[in-house]
Amino acid sequence: MPIHTAPQPNAIAEHDAWRDDRRAAVTAPLGNLALVETRWLAEETPATVDAAAAAIAAEQPSGVTVTTLRRTHLDTGQDEVGIRRWDANAPAIGAFDGIEVFPYDPAWVQTARFTPVDGSRTVPFEHIRDNGGSRELVVPGDIVFTRDGVEYTMSAFDDGGTLLLVFGDATNGRDDESGSYGAGRFLFVQRTDDGGFGTAGEVVLDFNRAFVPPCGFSVQYNCPMPPPQNRFAGDLLAGERIVRFREDFDLYAV
Template identity: 30%
Template sequence: MPSTDYVKQIEQWRTQRLARLTAPDGWLSLIGLHWLKPGANTVGSAADSDVVLSKGPAHLGTITWGADGKVRIALAEGSGALIDGKPLASAELLDDGHDAPTRVSFGTASFYLIDREGRKGLRVKDPEAPTRTHFLGLDDFPVDPSWRIEAKWIPFEPARTLEIPTVIGTVEKYPVPGKAVFERDGRTYEILPVIEVPGDKELFVIFADRTSGKETYGAARFLYTPMPKDGRLVIDFNKAYNPPCAFTPYATCPLAPPENRLDLRVTAGEKKYRGAGH
C-alpha cells in the first residue's frame, strides 16, 4: 500500500476512534461506578442512600441483589425514572453480559448493571458529563508505516490462558491462541494477543512499553489485529489507543500483563491524554 494511502487510512481510523469516544453514550459520558452489596441497596442522590448518585432524584428506588443471583429494581413512587424507556414500577436488571442490558434513565442520565468477575455494580452515564463537555482532544504520534509490523505467528495447541489484572483489583482470564514474534532495531520481541469475546474475528492486544507513564498512558494501551494468516500476524501500533481508564476513574480496564510489557519505545499510536485529572 502506498505511504500516502496508508497515512489516510490511519487518519480515517483515528477520526472514527474519536467519534466513538466522544459519542453521547461513549466512555467520556461516565459519571459514576457504584458497587452493590448483596441484598437491598437504596439508590438516589440523597446522602442517606446506600448508592449515592451524583445527580437524579433524591430517592430513585431500591435495587435488590437476590440470593438467586438476580438483580431487581423497584422504583420509588414519583421518582420519574424510566426502565428501558417505559414507566414501569419494577423489573429485573440484565447486566452488560447481555446484548441489551436494562437501562434505567432519569433526566439526561442513566445507569445499567455491570458484572465483573462476580462483582455487580451500576455504571452511570450522562452526555453532559464534564469529561465529555470539557474534552481536550486526542494527541497521537505521527503516522509511521514502520510500526505496521508483520510478526511471525506461533500458535498454541491447545490455546493457553492469560490472567490479566484490572484497575479495580479483579483478575480476568482470557484465552491466548498463540504468540506474535517480531524484530525491531535488531532485537526480538514477543507479544500475547488474546480472544476478548468467543467468536471474535479479531485479536485483542493489551500492552505497555518504555513510553508508558511518560509520553503514553501508564497502565496500558490497546489495539486490535486481524486474525493471523499464513503464519503471520499484522500488528499496527499506529492504531494503539488509550483504554477508557485514561479518561475516567469510573472504568474497569484490564492492565498490561507482564508478558506484554515490551522493553521497547513504541513511538506510535495515541499519546497520554493531557486532560487526565485522576
Template identity: 30%
Template sequence: MTLPASTPDTDTDTVTQARWTAVSSAHGIAALRHTHWLDAEARAYDGAPGTWRAVDGDVVGAGLQADAPEAPVDDVVLAPGDHLDVGGVRLKAISREGAPALRVFDPETPGRTRLRSILSFPRNDEWALPGVFRPAAAGEINVIRSVDGYEREEPAVGTISLEIDGAPVELTVTGDPAEGLSAVIADATSNVDAYRFRFLEIDAPAADGAVTVDFNQAYLPPCAFSDHYVCPLPPANNRLAVRVEAGERTTRLA
C-alpha cells in the same frame, strides 16, 4: 458548560470521526462517571436516580422514570449490556464473572466536558511489523489483572513472535485467531509521552501464522478517559523496553 468539539481541535490528530464520536458523545466512553458494584440490598448510589440492587445477575432499579414516556415506573430490570436513559444520564448494566454493576454515563462529567482531543503519534509505516502467531498449548491459562487489582483466569490464546529494534518480542494476545487478535501493551513512551498502556488490534493471522502487527493501530483504553473503567493491564512480556512512537498516545484536556 463547554462540550467537546464535534471534531478534535488540533490538526495533528489522526483520530477518525467515528472514534471521536464514540469517545466524546453525550453517553460515550468519556462520559462514564461511576461504576457501582451491586449486591442484593437495594440502596441509592451516586449519580443514579432511584435505588439499585442485584438479582440473579441482573441489575434492578426502583423509584425512577425513564426518559421515554412509555417506560415503566416500577422495577426496571437490566441484563448485562442493557441500558436505560433517565434524567439525562445513561444507566448501563455490566457483569464481571457474574458480579453485576451499574454504570452511570453523565454528559456533565468533567472527563467529557474538558476533553478536547486525542493526541496521536505521526503515522509511520515502519511500525507495521511482520510476526508469527503461535497458538497456546491446550489447557494453558493466562491470569488477567485489571487496574482495580481484580484478577481472573482465562484460557490462553497464544503469542506473536516479532522483532523490534533487533530484539525478540513475544506478545501475549487474546481474541479469536480466525477473526482477529488484540493485545494490551506498554512501552518506553508510557507515562512519559503517552498513557500508561494502550490497546492494539491485530488482523487475523494467515494459515501459516504469518501476521502483521501494526502499532499505528494502538489506541487508548477506556480508562484513559475515566477512572471508573476496569481495564486489563499489560502482562509482563507485553511491557516493551523500546519507545513505540505509533498510534494514539494521550488525551488533551481544557
C-alpha cells in the same frame, strides 16, 4: 520486520479517518468519556440485576443510560453483578480537548505470527483498580515477531472475538512530548486471512493504531495492564499518546 518502509497517501488518509472515528467513539453517549459510575450490587444476582438496573434507570435524568455488567470476584471466585451509568452530558465530554498522537510512521506496521494453543489457556493480567490483584484472561495463542533484533512472544486476549494486545513501552508515563499514557496502551490485532483463533497465520500489528485504554478517559474503568512479556524495552513512538482536557478539569476529581 515492518511491512512498509514509506508512507502511502491512502495509508495516511485511512489513519486520519481512524482518528476521526476514535474521537466520535469516545465522545458518544455510550463512549469512554460518558461513563460516570460503575457500581457493584452485592445484593443482586445475575437473575435480578436487570430489574435493579431498570429501577435505577427510571430515576435518571434525560441523557443518562444505565447498563449492566458482571465480573468474577477476586476473593470468592463468584459472579459479581453491577451497573454502569453513562451521561451524554458528562463533564469529561465537555472538557475533552482531543487525543494527542505520534506522527504516522509506516515503520511501525509490524508483521507477526499467530500460533494457537490447545484448550482455553488463561494468562494473569493485573488490573488498574484491583490493588495489585490479577484476573485470568483467555489468551488463545502466541504472537511472535522480531523487532530491532529482539524476538517477542506476546499475549493478546480474546476481546469478544477479536485479539486485543495490551502492551507497554518506555514512553509510558513520561512527562514530555514523547510520553504516552502511563498504564500502557491497547491494540487490536489484524489477521491477514480469514482464520480464527484455532488456526495459525500471519497477523499485522499496526502500532499507529495503538490507543489509550478506556481508563485514560474515565476512572470508572478497570483496565488490564501489560504483563511482562508484552513490554518493549525501548520507545514505541506510534499511535495515541495521551488524552487532553481543559486545564481547569481534573479527571481524577470527577
